[in-house]
Amino acid sequence: MKQGDLLEVGSFEHALADVEAAYYLVHSMQAGEEFEERDRLAARHFVDAANAAALSRVVYLSGLGDDRDRLSAHLKSRREVERVLGEGEADLTVLRAAIVVGDGSASFEIVRQLAERLPVMVTPKWVDTECQPIAIDDVVAYLVGVLASEATADNTYQIGGPEVLTYRELIERTAEVTTGRRPFIVPVPVLTPRLSSYWLALTTDAEMSVARPLVDGMRNPVVVDDTRIRTVVDVTPTSFDEAVRRALGRDERVGVEHATERAEPRGAD
Numbered sequence: 001m002k003q004g005d006l007l008e009v010g011s012f013e014h015a016l017a018d019v020e021a022a023y024y025l026v027h028s029m030q031a032g033e034e035f036e037e038r039d040r041l042a043a044r045h046f047v048d049a050a051n052a053a054a055l056s057r058v059v060y061l062s063g064l065g066d067d068r069d070r071l072s073a074h075l076k077s078r079r080e081v082e083r084v085l086g087e088g089e090a091d092l093t094v095l096r097a098a099i100v101v102g103d104g105s106a107s108f109e110i111v112r113q114l115a116e117r118l119p120v121m122v123t124p125k126w127v128d129t130e131c132q133p134i135a136i137d138d139v140v141a142y143l144v145g146v147l148a149s150e151a152t153a154d155n156t157y158q159i160g161g162p163e164v165l166t167y168r169e170l171i172e173r174t175a176e177v178t179t180g181r182r183p184f185i186v187p188v189p190v191l192t193p194r195l196s197s198y199w200l201a202l203t204t205d206a207e208m209s210v211a212r213p214l215v216d217g218m219r220n221p222v223v224v225d226d227t228r229i230r231t232v233v234d235v236t237p238t239s240f241d242e243a244v245r246r247a248l249g250r251d252e253r254v255g256v257e258h259a260t261e262r263a264e265p266r267g268a269d
Contacts, residue, residue, distance in 0.1 A: 002014060002015040003015070006026060006041075006042035006045050006046055007038060007041060007042055007045070009045055009048075012045075012049065013049045013052070013053070016049055016050060016052075016053035016055065017053065019053060019055060020055065020056050020057065021055060021056060021057035021058070021059070021090075021147055022050065022055055022057075022058055022059075022090075023058075023059045023060075023061075023143060023147075024043075024046060024058055024059065024060040024061070024081075024085060025060075025061050026039070026042055026043075026046075026081075027039065027078075035074075035077065036073060036076075036077040036080070039077050039080070039081050040077075040080060040081070040084065043080075043081045043084040043085055044084055046085070047084060047085060047087060047088040050088050050089070050090050051088055051089045051090075054089075055088075055089075055090040056090055056091065057090055057091050057092075057093065057147065057153060058085055058088065058090045058091070058092050058093070059092075059093045059094075059095070059143060059146060059147055060081065060082060060085050060092065060093070060094050060095070061095050061097060061139070061143065062078045062079070062081070062082055062094050062095065062096045062097075063075050063078040063096055063097065063098070063222070064096045064097055064098045064131075064132070064158060064160070064222035064223070064224065065078075065096075065220045065221075065222050066220070066221070066225075067079070070220075071220060072219065072220055075220060078096075082094050082156070091153035091154050092153075092154060093146045093147070093152045093153060093154070093155055093156075093157075094155070094156040094157070095139075095142055095143065095146065095156075095157055095158075095159050095229075096156065096157070096158045096159065097134050097139060097158075097159050097160065098131045098132050098133055098134065098160060098222035098223070099111070099131055099133040099134070099170070099222075100133070100134060100135075100136055100139055101133050101134065101135050101136060101161075101240065101243035101244060101247055102135065102136025102137075102139075102243070102246075102247050103136075103247050103248075103249075105136070105247075108133075108247060109204075109205075110204050111167075111170050111171055111174050112174055112178065112244075112247075112248075113203070113204040113205060114171050114183075114203060114204060115171050115172075115174040115175035115178055115179065115183065116175070116178050116179060117203060117204075118183055118203060119181070119183050119184065120183060120184045120186075121171075121183055121184070121185045121186065123168070123185055123186065123187050123188070124187065124188070124218075125187050125188070126167060126218040126219050127166065127167045127168045127171075127185060127187045128166050128167070128168055128187060129166060129167055129218055129219060129220070129221055130164055130165070130166055130221045130222075130223050131164070131165065131166075131167065131170070131221070131222045131223065132160035132161060132163070132164050132165070132222065132223045132224050133160070133161050133163075133165065133170060133240055133243070134159055134160050134161040134237075134238075134243075135161060135237075135238035135240075135242070135243030135246065136243070136246075136247070137238055137243075137246065138159070138161065138235055138237060138238050138243075139159065141233075141235045142157075142159050142229065142233055142235055145232070145233030145234075145235065146229075146232070146233060149232050149233065151232055152232055152233075157226070157228060157229040157232075158224040158225070158226045158227070158229065159224070159229055160223070160224040161237055161238065161239070161240055161243065162237040162238075162239060162240075163239070163240050164223050165240065167218060168185050168187070170240075171183065171185065172185070173240060173241060173244070174244050176241075177241055177244045177245055177248070178244075178248065
């Protein structure tokens with residue numbers, strides 16, 4: 001396996017040799033403060049290397065959020081990376097998603113820990129913000145599907161699961177799967193984003209550098225309002241409860257192979 005560091009020019013370019021397309025799945029929020037600058041720099045280094053390698057296609061997994069809203073720093077950074085990657089010579093396909101339900105997802109891990117640890121919660125008011133979570137298997141299926149379709153070149157699509165839920169419902173439904181009972185949740189308006197970040201850091205394993213931008217982003221509804229992807233890539237959506245079970249390893253039908261079997265470009269033989 002070829003490895004490298006996008007922040008270090010000269011360490012990763014070999015990975016693009018003899019490659020026609022690349023998936024850009026880089027987000028540095030979990031690396032601490034100043035993630036915006038790291039994401040910007042990594043994207044610019046990647047574009048330079050992709051141009052030199054004459055890549056024909058790049059697929060980027062970005063974040064949902066209406067550009068007309070006052071986007072959080074986290075979502076603004078995703079948009080900036082989209083712009084930087086779009087300046088490259090390769091055709092860019094962008095997939096925008098909300099919470100990805102799967103093992104290793106920072107957002108879902110916070111939801112899971114809240115659901116398992118707190119039978120009673122006094123929560124910030126963002127708990128009633130709507131989002132549209134998507135199973136990791138479905139994300140992989142879309143990633144595979146768009147690369148197989150020329151129609152997706154230089155296009156941006158929104159992807160989501162079959163249900164629109166509030167963060168309160170995400171926590172409650174996750175708790176039902178993990179513990180068999182729903183927690184009692186009381187939202188209060190007095191918890192500011194900063195206090196909410198401290199609350200998450202105290203009640204979960206999230207570092208403050210991760211909790212703060214995540215909380216900031218939770219004020220933005222992240223719901224699919226453009227369903228064009230369904231006319232291009234055929235993916236059978238996974239229910240939220242099933243996605244949670246798979247994330248916890250309670251369903252044997254997990255992994256890339258299962259996801260890719262369900263992704264088929266529309267119109268394919």
